[in-house]
Structures are given as C-alpha cells and as structure tokens.
Amino acid sequence: DAGDLRCAAWSGTGANILMGGGAVLIGLVGRAYVPELSMLPAQDTENLYPLLARETLHPALFGVVVASIFAAIMSTADSQLLVGASAVVRDLYEKGFRKGEAVPDRHLVLLSRAVVLALVVGALALGWAAEDLVFWLVLFAWAGLGAAFGPTLLLALYWRRTTRAGVVAGVITGALTTIVWYLTPVLKDAVYELVPAFALAGIATIVVSLAGRPPTDTEETFREMEEGGAPEGTVARPEV
Template sequence: MDESQIISLSVDQYTLYAFIGYLLLMVGIGLYSARFSSSGISEFFIGGRKMNKLVIALSAVVSGRSAWLLLGVTGLVYAQGASALWAVVGYTAVELVLFLTYAKRLREFTEVHDCITVPDFFATRFNDKNGMLRIILVITFLIFMVSYVSAQFVAGGKAFSSSFGITQNSGVLLSAGIILLYTVLGGFLAVSLTDTIQAFFMILALVFLPTIAIIDFGGWAAMMEALQLQDAALIDPTALTFGAFVGFVGIGLGSPGNPHILARYMAIDDPKQLRFAAAIGTFWNIVMAAGAVLIGLIGRAYFPEVGMLPGADTENLYPFLAQNHLHPILFGVVIASIFAAIMSTADSQLLVAASSVVRDLYDRIIKKDEEIPQKTLVLYSRLVVLGLVVFALLFGLIAQDLVYWLVLFAWAGLGAALGPTSILALYWKGTTKEGVIAGVISGTVITIVWYLIPVLKDNLYELIPAFFGSLFITILVSKWTKK
C-alpha cells in the first residue's frame, strides 16, 4: 500500500449507493411519522407515551452514545490503549440501574401529572407557579444542548470529509440539513423509529469490522503481540492514573441528567416493560462498547503512527479501518453507522431543546392563561427546531474542539445540573424548589469553571466535582428552606 492510499479515503460507487439508500430510509420514516406527530405536542415530543419497549431500549442506548462512541472512544483507545475501556463501563452500569429503578418512578409521575418535558416534571413536583424554575432549566438546556448538537454536526462534517472527500464545512452543512428534515417532519416517533434502525446499523458495524480486521491481521494473538511490541501499556486496562480512572467511570453520572435519555423513560407505553428494556439496552450497550474498544486496539496495530491516519486525526480511525477491510457496500454501512450515531443523538437533543422553548417558555409561562391549539404548538415546535439547527450550525462551523471533548463538556453540564436534582426530586421528600434551583445553577457553574481552568480539567473530568457539588448544595439549601 503506497502512502497516498494510507492517508486518504476514496469512495466506491457502491459505498455511495448504500449510504444514499440509508438516507432515503431515514427521510421516508420522517414522512411516515409526520401525520401522527402533527396531532399534538405530546405526540411530537414524547410519542404520546405509546412507544414500544424494544424501540425505547434501543433508542435510549443509541441516543446516549452519539458520535462520541464511534469516533471519540475508538480514537481514545487508539491513543491510550485498553485502559480507555473504563470510559464505557460507567454509563453502562448507571443506565442499567436507571432502567430498573429511576425510569419507572419518573414514567409513573409524569403520566399522572401529564408532564411532557423534564422542566414539566420539576415544575409540577415543586409547584413552580412563578415559572422561575422552568426558566432556569430552559436556559441550562439551551447552553449545553447547543454545544451537544454542534458536536454532532462537527462529527458529521468529519465523517463526510473523510469518507466522501468534501470539505469539513460542507459536511457540517449536509449533516445539519439531513437531521433537520426528518426531525421537523416526524417528531419523536420519527426520531425513535430511526434510532431503532440506526441501532442495528451501529451494532452491525461495531461487530463485523473489528472481527474481520482482527482475522485479517492474523488473529487475536498476533494483534496482542504487535501492541505489546509497541508499548505494553496498550494492552493493560489498569495502565492509567487514579484521576483518569475516576474521570472515565464518572462519565456514567451524566446519564440521569441528560433529558434526551429521560424522555425515553417517559415515552414507553407500559412502565412494567422497563425491565425488558433494561436487559436489551444493557446487552447492546456492552456489545457496542466492546466493538469500539476493539476497533481502537486493532487500529493501533495496523497504524502504529497517527500520521498514517487521514489528517493525522485519531477520530478518522473508524471509517479508515473500515475502508481497508470491508467490501464497498459494507463500507457504506459503516459510514451509515457513523451518521446513525450522529443523528440518533442530535435529533433527540433538538426535540428536547425545542420542547423546553415551546412547552415550558411559550405555553406554560408566556401564554399560561390562554388555550393554544395543539397544531399551532406543533408548528411552533418545528420552527424552533429550525432555529436551533441554524444556531448550532453556526457554532459548529467555528468549533475547534475534538468531538470527544465537546460532547463530554455538554454531557457533564447536563449531568451535573439535572442528575442530582432529578434523583433527589424523585427519592427525597425533603427536596425544595429553592434547593433544586441552587443545585441546577451550581452544577452548571462548576462545570463551566472547571472546564475553563486547565490545571483542574487536566486532572479530573468536570462532571465529577460538578455532580457532587450540585448534590451537596441541593441538599444544603433544601435543609434551609421550606418544603
């Protein structure tokens, strides 16, 4: 293989056809779902609480993983070795616990009180008559959701650029346009159905690619030997500092605070089916995580120097490895899996952000004394999604951070602001509205400040101190204020 083949990607026509077929399928689902999602904002934002257990299990898993898993984790394992697997252990364990405990309680409360959004839940739980708690939650959502969605657009730009040879900015624009189309058309039903199909694309690619690449290399023993010769630490899962270990495992603390995951718990048709969803979701979380880790390891064996990757960027490892080992049609599936990861997260976040604006600001605060027709609210929701895409797009075009870290920042902010407060709201009767407001603000502020101070950020992931800081402040202020 000559140098030009090593550092660039070329696209076969069959790869392009396979990818176009995938995109047409996604848009078709959006068109199919449009009528159902237009009937009201409950249908548009949480599927009218009529979603099947399998759909909920798979969409909850893939909406939480995003391009971070396929591009970020594979690149991290390439750079750091097997010790990076701890980055996937935390969220897998936490989400299992959430499915089995937290999800059922949240689902039952939100049905009884007709809560469509996470701010709806908080406002009802704490009798937020003046709307202060809603407003603070909406602002928090928008701060971190824009970063999160922008990260997905940036990932889409990278994937388009490395896979189809176009500029990254053009790829960002294409990614945004595709996600916008079916999200605006189909709402939550389209998002959940596409997530389910996208889960199979991701699983297929994450199972087949490392398996074939390891066989082509000469087997597991040959891969381990090659990595051992490079650096013995690459195959040692304990080769990391205590701070790095805590930071990796602590990623799971973000799950109870990310509203695009919580929306799945609220949308299932029967809360008794959450145990089934827990089993399915956990199994596929493990399969996808194992695939990402193996791709990083075998990729390091094939390409010992980062300069051998397109753009010398570790986040290009996944599509580059696939191109070198798969038939063009299967390579098209891999490219589709990248966009599946991107879209499954971005569309969910756009719906959550739009719901906070339309439901929580416009319907519940600005027009709280008026009866707004449901179809009017759906129309406004679609317009807000459009506006959010434009705003996130502008941010994404100038974003310089790696996808991995930009996603982790947004994940941390939401996890720290909403995770401790939502857990306490569901499980501790002593929690007060003032305590929640203090917890949301402190979690947000600690995340941002910690992220901006290099000496702090380099030693511990900002979610850890922000989560426990928010937890402590929520309890402290609740103790001082009236229930």
C-alpha cells in the first residue's frame, strides 16, 4: 500500500546513500593515507581497502573484514550463476525451444547443472585472459544502469509531475550519453561518463514531463504516502 511505498522510498534511498557514501569515503581516506600508488601491495588500487583495514583495525576485526569481502563475492557469484542458468534453461530452452512440450524435471535439473558449469568455466577463462576487459565491462555497465535508471527512479519517487514519456526519454538519454561519452576520447578523459549522463538523463526526464500532460491520480497518491497509508481497502496505483 501507500505506506509501504513511502517506507521503501526512504529506506532504499538511505541505504544507497550509506553504501555509496562509504565507498567514496574509503577512497578519499585512502587517497590521503596512501598518497603514492607504489605504497600499495602490487601497486593495485583494489588493495586499498584491505590495507586500510589491516593498518587501522584489530587483527580480529581485520579478519572479519576480509571474510566479509569473500562472503560478498560468493553470495553475488552464486546468485548470478543461478539466475543465468534459470534464464537459459527456463526462458530459452523450456519456454522457447521446447514450448508446449512436457520436459521431465530430471532433464531440466541436469541441464541447469551443465549450464552452471559452463558459466563458471567461461567466467574463469574470461577473468584470467581479459582482466582489464572485465573491469571495463563492470564500470561501463554501472555507468549505463546508473545514468539510465537513476534519475528517472528518483524523480518518479519524489516528483509528482513525472510522466511515462519523461521516464522513457530519461532512460534513452542516459544510455546514449553513456555510450557516446565513453567512445569519445576527449570527453572520456575529462570526466567519468556516469556524471554527464546522469545529469542529462535527469534534465531530459524533467523537460519531457513538463512538456506533456500531467499524470492523473498522482496528487492523491503522494498525499496518501505523506499521510502514511492509503484508505482501508484501497490500493493506490498512480497513472503516468
């Protein structure tokens, strides 16, 4: 209901601010604590976080920090493997190539295991042979996702005037700006592509939303969210 939407909006925003702010703070503190790249193990900036933890925390807490890094890696890896296997087996194979046929569960399980194994081998090979490519793909993907969906999501949650056309314009503008900015050496060297793409996506969302017809029922929905919940027996569904 509207109360849950309001809670989700604030809690989600707060959690992302804490996570993003913590990452930025670690980078700034590390820049001051380790002014030269040569001071890092293997001269790799990825070692900054473990180095700061080792130098500033008790050995027991340092062990917890290191364990948390591997726990985060493992929890993300197994989730991605399962999602990938499910997409291949359920969406492509069962609902695509074998649509309308009765596929035995045992067959699907064996195929899922084979897909997981193939994904693991492929990921290991790619990480071993093209480490820089993997890092670039991660940065590029986060820039595109952040620029395309970040401004539109924030505006949809906090601005009553956001429209469907504005959201579409923001997503397209953010994605295209990310690609063009990255592929232009002069622009890429000046600033990370996420920054201009995020700003332009937000501007596009606002301009297109203001140029179109105001959404219906939005005022009522926002008012219910601010009051902490929708009337009993109703569910607020804004139309954009």
